[in-house]
Amino acid sequence: MKKIAIYIYMLAVKVIGCLTRLFPVQQKVVFLISFEENPAAILKQMEHDKVIPNTVVFYDPRLNVTKISLDFLKLKPKNIAQFIPLMFHLNTAKVIVTDNYFVELAGVKLRHGASCIQIWHANGALKKFGWEDKAAQQRTAADKKRFQAVYKRFTNVVVGSDEMATIFQKSFLQDEAQMLKIGVPRTDYFFDEAKLQANTEWTLKSLKLSNKKKLLYAPTFRDDELHSTSLHLNIAELKQALGDEYQLILKLHPSISNDLEKLEDDFIVYANKETPIETLLPVVDILITDYSSIPFEFALLEKPMIFYTYDLQEYNKARGLSDDYLETIPGPHVFTTTELIEEIKKASFDLEKVRQFAVKWNKYSDGHSSARFVSLLKERLEK
Structure with a gap:
C-alpha cells in the first residue's frame, strides 16, 4: 500500500511539474524548509540588505515560523492542500533555496538561469546521510532513482569547511565546483556577543534555571524512536551523583513527534521542541550529545562536550557514522550513565582540541555568511 501511495504521489509530482512549466520563470525566490536557523538568518539578512524579491516560504508544518514571519514573505505550510501551489512556485522560481531532502524537487526542471541552492540544516556531520546513508542503500531501485533525481536538482551546496564539502560531494553526488564555500548562515549568531548575551538572559528566565552549572543532553533522533521516544539516561543516578552541583537540561530532536513523560524534579529541566537549541547553548557548561551536528556550533563557544x-x-x-568518528569528536565518548558521571567529575577536558575542531569545521564561517549568501542571491536574481 505504501509503495502504491508513493507511486501515485510521484506521478502527480511529475504531471503537475510538467503543467506548471508552461508558465514563465518569475523573479522570485522560493524557500523549501524543515528547520528554522539557516532560513531565518538569510531572510533577516535579505531584509537588512533590502534584497526583497517576491519570496515564498514553504515550511514543514511542525516548524515554528513565528521568528521568520517578515512582512515581505508569503508563508505557506507544506501540506497536501498546498501541493499545486508548491509545484507552481518551484517550477517558476528564479532561485530555489532548500535545507533538506524534499521529494517534490524531483518534479522540478530548472530553466535557463535558474538555481536550486541546498543550504542544509547543519554545518558538520558525524553520521552519514543522503547517498552515504546505509539505510538508503538498502532501499529499492525505484527509491534510489528518486533520491538521485532530487540530488540532481541541487545546482550548489553551501558549506562552511573543506571537510563538509567532501562529505556533501559523496552524500549528494555533487562535484567540487558545486560547493559554495561561503560559510553557514546559522553560525553568524555565534559571533554576535549581544545576541548570545540576550539568549543567555532569556534562557535563564524562561526555563527558570538555578545558579548551578548546566548540563545539556541533546541526542540525535533514531529512526525507530521517531514516534516512540525513550530516554537512555539514568536520571536518578545522575541526580544522586551530580545534583548538588549541576542541573540537567533535556532537548529532544525537533523531528520527534512524541514527548517524554516528564518527571517532576528540580534536577531536570525540559526545553520544548520549538525552542531553537542555539538559544540554549550560551548557558551550557557541558554538552552531552552523540551523533548530532550540534558540536560543530557548540565548539565555537570553546566549551567541553561528552x-x-x-x-x-x-x-x-543501521545509519553509518563518519569513517573516523572517534578520532573526529572533540571530547570523550562513554557508553553508560556511570561512565558519563565519571567524565563530568573528572573534568579533564581538552579545550584546545575543541578550539581546533571549531576552526577546522567552521573555516568559512566568520560571522558574515548570511551577508555573502544574500549577495550571491542578488547576483543569481539579476543574472
Whole structure:
C-alpha cells in the first residue's frame, strides 16, 4: 500500500511539474524548509540588505515560523492542500533555496538561469546521510532513482569547511565546483556577543534555571524512536551523583513527534521542541550529545562536550557514522550513565582540541555568511 501511495504521489509530482512549466520563470525566490536557523538568518539578512524579491516560504508544518514571519514573505505550510501551489512556485522560481531532502524537487526542471541552492540544516556531520546513508542503500531501485533525481536538482551546496564539502560531494553526488564555500548562515549568531548575551538572559528566565552549572543532553533522533521516544539516561543516578552541583537540561530532536513523560524534579529541566537549541547553548557548561551536528556550533563557544554513545555499534550498522568518528569528536565518548558521571567529575577536558575542531569545521564561517549568501542571491536574481 505504501509503495502504491508513493507511486501515485510521484506521478502527480511529475504531471503537475510538467503543467506548471508552461508558465514563465518569475523573479522570485522560493524557500523549501524543515528547520528554522539557516532560513531565518538569510531572510533577516535579505531584509537588512533590502534584497526583497517576491519570496515564498514553504515550511514543514511542525516548524515554528513565528521568528521568520517578515512582512515581505508569503508563508505557506507544506501540506497536501498546498501541493499545486508548491509545484507552481518551484517550477517558476528564479532561485530555489532548500535545507533538506524534499521529494517534490524531483518534479522540478530548472530553466535557463535558474538555481536550486541546498543550504542544509547543519554545518558538520558525524553520521552519514543522503547517498552515504546505509539505510538508503538498502532501499529499492525505484527509491534510489528518486533520491538521485532530487540530488540532481541541487545546482550548489553551501558549506562552511573543506571537510563538509567532501562529505556533501559523496552524500549528494555533487562535484567540487558545486560547493559554495561561503560559510553557514546559522553560525553568524555565534559571533554576535549581544545576541548570545540576550539568549543567555532569556534562557535563564524562561526555563527558570538555578545558579548551578548546566548540563545539556541533546541526542540525535533514531529512526525507530521517531514516534516512540525513550530516554537512555539514568536520571536518578545522575541526580544522586551530580545534583548538588549541576542541573540537567533535556532537548529532544525537533523531528520527534512524541514527548517524554516528564518527571517532576528540580534536577531536570525540559526545553520544548520549538525552542531553537542555539538559544540554549550560551548557558551550557557541558554538552552531552552523540551523533548530532550540534558540536560543530557548540565548539565555537570553546566549551567541553561528552559523547554519550550507548548504541554506537548499532547506530553505525543501521545509519553509518563518519569513517573516523572517534578520532573526529572533540571530547570523550562513554557508553553508560556511570561512565558519563565519571567524565563530568573528572573534568579533564581538552579545550584546545575543541578550539581546533571549531576552526577546522567552521573555516568559512566568520560571522558574515548570511551577508555573502544574500549577495550571491542578488547576483543569481539579476543574472
